Amino acid sequence: MLFASFRYSGEYGGLAPWYYIEDGGFTLDLTLENWRRLFETEIYLSLLIKSLTYALLTTLICVLMAYPLALMIARSSKRYRDLLLLLVILPFWSNFLVRIYAWMIIFSPQGALTAALNVVTSALGLEPISLMFSSTAVITCLVYVHLPFMILPLYANLEKHDNRLLDAAQDLGANRFQCFWLITWPLSLPGIYAGAVLVFIPSLGIFAIPDLLGGTNGIMIGNVIKQQFVESRDWPFGSVLSLVLTAITLLLVLLAAKLGRPAGEDNGKK
């Protein structure tokens, strides 16, 4: 792919030959044009930043939503734990696309959600709003799809915590909030990092959700890459965009791996 990013695109799409033979001489036919195009066209970089923001927001919302849930499951009695975990993974039983289409119905202008919201907005004398084809719709669906990937690693981490540590903290004078903030939270960070990687990376590259729910506003870098390869058939430039995305992802994974291994090593496991 790195090689492809330095080649010209072919006459009918795909890749042009990387050399030509003229007058018996062998000449390389490579270019930096594709890379120049990335840095000189504002739209691609801003799209990249927008996608990073979406993925980051999705990850943050997932942490906020998954933490109480994972904590509740980890602290519930053994009897209900399996049932609750089953409920978490239940959405996986239906197809990914089917679930996105379900959100299309929920967000549609005639849908109950939009209708209910517009009753409120008209009562407040505001313009009616549309949920479909907006960044709100895209992020909501991104969170919905990726939430289990945050809950599961977090649960796996929280479930291993030694409750006696909380007893000890309380015994030594910590109130409930301090017990959570000084003991449970720092010990659960590896779980959060693991979940963040599992949510952030697929969110960053996704194209199906913005395709269906994003309209023109909600487009993400994944859509552009898909476009370059499938519709524009500009493989070299598609390669450039993919490489940039891969590099960013790799950097973040390395960062998460570094953060995920804090001092104290065994992280509250017995």
Place this chain on the structure above:
Amino acid sequence: MLEIIDVSRRFGDFVALDKVSLHIQAGEFFTLLGPSGCGKTTLLRLIAGFDHVDEGEILLDGKSLTALTPEQRPVHTVFQNYALFPHMTVAENIAFPLRMAKTAKPVIDLMVREILEDVRLPDKANHYPNELSGGQKQRIAIARALVNRPRLLLLDEPLSALDAKLREQMQIELINLQKEVGITFVYVTHDQGEALALSHRIAVMNKGEISQIDEPSVLYSCPDNRFVADFIGQCNLLDATVISVGGRHLRIAINGLGELDVCPNPEIDFAEGDSCALTLRPEKIRLAATLTKEDDEVLFSGKVHDMLYLGDVTVYIIELASGVLIEAMLANDAPGRTRLFDTDDAVQIAWRTDAGHLVP
């Protein structure tokens, strides 16, 4: 200082504590001793505040603890598994109770350094708990619980995870530490040897009740009942019936041994016909191939049925002619000899009439 008054705790149908009352003095090293399930840990959790009493009252310095949450009680616990915070260094662990008490940072640093000196680990301040050995973790856990000088320190089987050699060393350190800091220790253990070695006073617990509270030497030599006699140390427990009272001696009949004289128990008046038990410690029994019966002694013949070589001593199980088994003990102090008798050797045993202790 700590008063426990008629405290009961039930879990469903199971009575963990049944009207337990205790009075612990300031500066005392007090031990709750008993087999697992006797309620000793439940009592400790009630004092620490992790559990609530069903009935009764716990008073510390005359004030009720009942309404206070664990973090509000001037009581700290050393947990069996140490419960050190794995994501904090040793210094941060020890500073934890001081931080919770909003102590000023320079004072915290000073106190942490001092207590690390006290537990002889001054160079471990910046290590993480998983880099320490079991004995070091134990000392840090104790340091953490002692650093802001609680009124009461609770220790829940703190030495049970250590090997025998280290345990003995830690016992000596605990005794010295307690003397140094002068804080009241309440120690929970199922190990009677540990309890005898450490405590000023011991409460022996059984099935949610207190069997006896006394100093270690009194508990050992004058148990109040069969449970205490049996639980603490090795003991021959011989069921007996009182034949006659009066005079210097009590005459009792023991199945297989016949009638014999014993000194009466000054605490309990036995009447003729009462059933009782004679408790006889193995080390109080004389054992030899042939013995001459002295005044105030009873003597029996038998043979060696079994023996346990323990290094410093050998425990012999002697089978009397009637089939009764008596445990006796001999120190292996003769030079060049490992043990004195072999299985089936004919031997004689004797004990003084005041060697045994009569319990109901």
